[in-house]
Amino acid sequence: MTDKLGKIKDTVDDARSGRLIFISHCLLNQNACVRGLASQPAAIRELIDLLLDNDVAIYQMPCPEVTYYGSMRWGQVKKQYASPMFRKHCRNIAEQLCDQVQTYRDNDHEVIGFVMRDGSPTCGLLRSAVEADENEVWGGMVWNASPLQRFGETKGVFTEELQAEVERRGMKDILFLSLPEVPEAGSFPDRLAEIKKVITKKSQQQLANV
Numbered sequence: 001m002t003d004k005l006g007k008i009k010d011t012v013d014d015a016r017s018g019r020l021i022f023i024s025h026c027l028l029n030q031n032a033c034v035r036g037l038a039s040q041p042a043a044i045r046e047l048i049d050l051l052l053d054n055d056v057a058i059y060q061m062p063c064p065e066v067t068y069y070g071s072m073r074w075g076q077v078k079k080q081y082a083s084p085m086f087r088k089h090c091r092n093i094a095e096q097l098c099d100q101v102q103t104y105r106d107n108d109h110e111v112i113g114f115v116m117r118d119g120s121p122t123c124g125l126l127r128s129a130v131e132a133d134e135n136e137v138w139g140g141m142v143w144n145a146s147p148l149q150r151f152g153e154t155k156g157v158f159t160e161e162l163q164a165e166v167e168r169r170g171m172k173d174i175l176f177l178s179l180p181e182v183p184e185a186g187s188f189p190d191r192l193a194e195i196k197k198v199i200t201k202k203s204q205q206q207l208a209n210v
Ligand code: SF4
Pocket: 024, 025, 026, 027, 032, 033, 034, 062, 063, 064, 065, 066, 117, 120, 122, 123
């Protein structure tokens, strides 16, 4: 604390870029991944570097799985996460996130979109973990089970709820992007290039508007 009183600055201008993007929790905190799935020690550095290099601020979304099941959870497939209770949990997160998107947009910030995680039964955008054999029974004691999964062309449960909320609010220009968790769920370089294209295009548009 100082004894100084009065105006600190005579302008509302500051250093902010006014641009931000919402990203899946584990892109910035690899410790949230199901054990065995973290591909980097702390964060997905290529994405974080790309965003910071382009002055895009990062909003880390809560991890729907850790906030529901905790950090010591088993890997599961979409049909196990698709319960009404987990969907409600995801809807609550989606509503809070969309409130955040709205308040930034209402106050002259550019929210570019959401970066999801392909492969996740919760956050997948292009592909999500589903059961390899639909007739196989999932559930019961895990030490008795050896089920096989595959990556199906379907969205994760949280992505479905988030997209529904975005649509409900008519936020048509919000982009949904993604990076895969594992190579089997998509091409990391291709998806990163897509994000780069979007960010760079928007940067150029901004320069043109100055
Ligand atoms: S993909 Fe989604 S649910 Fe899975 S760890 Fe990342 S944030 Fe959590």
